Amino acid sequence: MNFDFTGKVVLVTGASAGIGESTALLFAALGAKLSLVGRNEGKLRAVAAACHKLRGLQPLPIVADLGTDEGVEKTAKETLDHFGRLDVLVNNAAVGCRTTIQQLDMKAFDEVFRIDVRGVYHLTGLLVPALIESKGNIVNISSVAATMVSVGSLPYPMAKAALDHFTRNVALELAPKGVRVNSVSPGVTVSEFVTRVTNQSEEQYREWLAQMSKNVPMGEPCLGDDIAKMVVHIASEHSRLVTGAIIEVDGGLRFRGIGNALTDQ
Structure with a gap:
């Protein structure tokens, strides 16, 4: 099965690390023209440079905070001004936090919903006209945490x-x-997401991954590439009649439960 995104414009948010980085690199390898969004300018430009090396196409890096209206509007405008079209929107940018209802941290709650929900809602709405014009598609990056119960990261x-x-x-x-x-x-996906939220050291994170992997029926965490491959498949013509689907890539974790821990973005 061949995937070819030559001539297609793909916007990936949260592209400076983790799943977003892996997704950007795979789309770049498949010939897509990329608009890449992130808050860390150094890391974002490094990802853009790596994408450029794959097929010689220069991505458009956009440094923006999608938790703000200004950042969302900047992203939509610069993407469409630069490329003149959009074929695939990958809503990947997200943050998490460590809190419970008993701790009642409303600042953390607001930040999570501002980026993970409001930013997605706003950016998607601004880009829908372009996606209708191109008959494009949207891939949102969710989490098995959406349907599982755990303690420690409620928002x-x-x-x-x-x-x-x-x-x-x-x-x-x-x-x-x-x-x-x-x-x-x-x-559970190997990335920087958990260490950012929990301030774990590299050694602590490795121990956490090993512990979490015991809950995964297939015995190992996902890699960013595992998620990226599914994103590409869903965004491609091979999935032309797939819509409204929530597709788990979790090694069967949802059958076991995640306990008192975060999943990885």
């Missing part, structure tokens, strides 16, 4: 549950316009 699974329902509703709304909308739902 994050709530936000991902909202994202899943957003996916289904927007898929129904845009289907008559020829635009598909789907979610890829990772389980």
